Amino acid sequence: MLDLLSAGIHRYLKRPLTYLCFAASLICGITYIITSVYTSENVDFFNPDDMYFIFSIIANAVLCVMNIGTEFSSGVIRNKISSGHKKHIVYISEVLITVMISTIMFCLTAVPLVAYHIAYLQRMTYMVLSLVIIYTAYIFIGIMIVFVCFVTANRTAAAIIGGLLVFLVNVIGYTTVDVLNEPEFFTKYHHADGGYSMVAGDVTGIEDMDDIVEITQEENPEYPRGIKRNIVTVIRDSNPNVSINSFMSYCYCTNNSEELYEYEKESHSEMVRSEASMCIFAVLITICGALIFKKKNLK
Structure with a gap:
């Protein structure tokens, strides 16, 4: 396992795309420094935009899908298996590498935001939890990309399906919020x-x-009831895009202590459910992906 992790990280660091995506995430973080506060009638308002975290996550997805897809197209994955590594170990090693890369991408965007605007963020009772949720969103998207890459075992197909997946995650997120x-x-x-x-x-x-x-x-008639509402709620809670949007709403509430108190009172349970849901689904997707790839015959 350690040799797979070491070799995988080395391949990431050899590719110019890695540094391009790192730079994109850092630019998103710097943009948060510049654009997160606006002034109205001599009063500063903290109102960061969710798009920069979303751009960073997209960059993370592009990096992962292109790297893993290239490993399939160049025969690296096949060589790993031929050299005696079990398929599920190869899969899990790629998941762990993706977690490492996602961690770097998250930090490059989140650290500038938190460091520069800590005066606002420290007003949050659940600041750490909210940031952990965003971090989990990065990892969750990355794990879904790994799943797509290993199931398709083709760079072009993985890139297309991965792109559609990220798009659908955003659409489903907005749709579930509207429905609820x-x-x-x-x-x-x-x-x-x-x-x-x-x-x-x-x-x-x-x-x-x-x-x-x-x-x-x-x-x-459009109001979801019973089990339908429970299902839609689970989908919303486990949606990375919804988590990012919720974090931005949380940030905006720091401008008013009463709104902040009400938001935390109403949203804490949802935040906990969101973190738990994404973690559970990430584990399930990893297990399913490893089992599917174990049965897959590589051409």
Whole structure:
């Protein structure tokens, strides 16, 4: 295992793409230093953008997929197996190398943000947990890329599927948040002229109540209930993109102590679930990938 790790890291360090992706992540971190605080009416507001962490994760995914894909296309993986290494050991070694690379990529982006804006971040009660969640998001994406590379065993296919995977992670993240934010019911205000107006949830603050003859409630058919809601919640909690967006919302709340208190009160359990979900799925994907690759015949 140690020789596989050493050789794998050495191959990463030999490739110019590695340093290009490292530089991209560092630039994202420096950009956080420059753009995370804006001033309005002589008041500073901490409002970092999620896009730079997302760019860094994409760079990490590109680096991993190109490196592992090249190892397949150049016969390196086949040579490792021919030299006596078991397939599942080869797979796990690539997972560990990816974790190391993802750690570097995360640090290059996160350290500048944290070091320069610690005055805001230290207001967070769960600062360490929130950063660990972002770190786990890097690793989770990396592990999914390893899975794709070893299942396809082809650089071109892995690059295409890996790109689609990162895109789908973002789309699914936004979709699950929208679905879970759907109101459970609508309040329907029936007017004297036969018309009606509808608002989400239980809202009674209508200015002109004289025209209202009846108020009823209707269920929202788009609201997920029962097991469907549980499934969507698990998908949201384990989505790296949602974790990054949540961290940015957390950062913005540091501008107001009351908002910060309410956010931490409402979101702590979600943060814990998110970390646990990503870790569990990362382990499951690693196990499944190792088992699938163990049965795979390399051409």
